[in-house]
Amino acid sequence: MIVGIVGCGAIANIITSYILEEDSNIQLKFFYDRDLEKAENLSSIVDGIAVLKVEDMLDKVDLVIEAASPEAVAEIVPDILKAGKDVLIMSVGALMDKELRSKIENLASKNNANVYIPSGAIVGLDGIKAASIGKITSVKLVTRKPPRSLGISTDEKKVLYKGNASEAVKKFPLNINVAATLSIACNMDVEVEIIVDPQVDRNLHEITVKGDFGELKTIAKNIRCSLNPKTSVLAAYSAIKLLKSLSENFKVGT
Numbered sequence: 001m002i003v004g005i006v007g008c009g010a011i012a013n014i015i016t017s018y019i020l021e022e023d024s025n026i027q028l029k030f031f032y033d034r035d036l037e038k039a040e041n042l043s044s045i046v047d048g049i050a051v052l053k054v055e056d057m058l059d060k061v062d063l064v065i066e067a068a069s070p071e072a073v074a075e076i077v078p079d080i081l082k083a084g085k086d087v088l089i090m091s092v093g094a095l096m097d098k099e100l101r102s103k104i105e106n107l108a109s110k111n112n113a114n115v116y117i118p119s120g121a122i123v124g125l126d127g128i129k130a131a132s133i134g135k136i137t138s139v140k141l142v143t144r145k146p147p148r149s150l151g152i153s154t155d156e157k158k159v160l161y162k163g164n165a166s167e168a169v170k171k172f173p174l175n176i177n178v179a180a181t182l183s184i185a186c187n188m189d190v191e192v193e194i195i196v197d198p199q200v201d202r203n204l205h206e207i208t209v210k211g212d213f214g215e216l217k218t219i220a221k222n223i224r225c226s227l228n229p230k231t232s233v234l235a236a237y238s239a240i241k242l243l244k245s246l247s248e249n250f251k252v253g254t
């Protein structure tokens with residue numbers, strides 16, 4: 001599978017290092033970033049090609065990883081799908097915009113292309129997807145991050161946000177994509193609380209789901225990426241695992 005990546009930051013670096021070190025059938029060849037130097041630096045690690053525009057990779061790839069920003073989803077993902085190529089989206093918050101989501105769904109279906117959304121920095125999406133076969137009655141996400149992860153400076157623990165996912169992604173576009181992933185999996189605009197907590201040194205995501213299956217609670221206590229403390233290492237790992245699973249013919253989990 002020949003893969004291109006849009007956005008050459010923390011997640012892209014982890015994916016690229018993995019591909020360099022592990023034997024897999026993922027050939028990460030093309031790199032694009034609005035900061036060309038970042039694309040050049042990362043591509044040089046795997047002897048790849050830094051492109052000046054995304055269109056320059058589209059006829060040569062099977063799949064493009066979006067690991068850039070919510071704006072990049074709106075700007076770039078439609079063109080990837082129009083070219084009939086699959087896309088893996090990390091900046092999932094962009095899909096809380098109903099118009100953009102429906103445009104992306106229609107383009108995927110019209111061009112016979114796939115949109116993949118990895119579980120990212122949260123855990124339990126397997127069980128939650130299974131639960132969605134029955135009736136889910138309530139879903140809550142509590143995200144707790146250290147001040148540096150939220151880009152603020154404070155000594156006090158406080159609730160920064162309480163509301164639904166669609167507003168949360170507007171207020172914290174680079175910090176709460178997980179709320180969008182959860183909302184899409186449950187087909188509802190889930191309840192979200194974001195807490196800044198100087199006592200923690202990890203990115204914590206606690207999920208509670210209730211429904212006719214019973215109840216589940218999960219918590220991820222994520223190590224942060226060295227290149228970007230907003231982002232958890234698990235998010236990059238989930239993208240790698242999803243890519244690997246595309247070529248596996250023995251699958252486990254929903």
Ligand SMILES: NC(=O)C1=CN([C@@H]2O[C@H](COP(=O)(O)OP(=O)(O)OC[C@H]3O[C@@H](n4cnc5c(N)ncnc54)[C@H](O)[C@@H]3O)[C@@H](O)[C@H]2O)C=CC1
Pocket residue numbers: 006007008009010011012032033034035038066067068069070071072075089090091092119120121122173174175177178181225227228230231232235
């Ligand atoms: N789904 C999930 O669970 C998670 C999603 N994310 C999201 O994944 C994305 C990537 O995360 P990181 O690698 O940590 O970010 P990062 O900030 O380390 O790297 C992003 C890179 O993308 C580039 N970029 C941004 N907008 C662009 C555009 N419109 N066109 C071209 N290049 C652009 C930037 O120059 C930067 O080099 C972010 O949107 C982040 O919020 C992060 C963590 C978890």
Ligand SMILES: O=C([O-])CC(=O)C(=O)O
Pocket residue numbers: 120121173174175176177178179203204222230231232233235
């Ligand atoms: O990586 C994380 O812990 C979560 C995150 O930034 C996001 O969902 O955007």
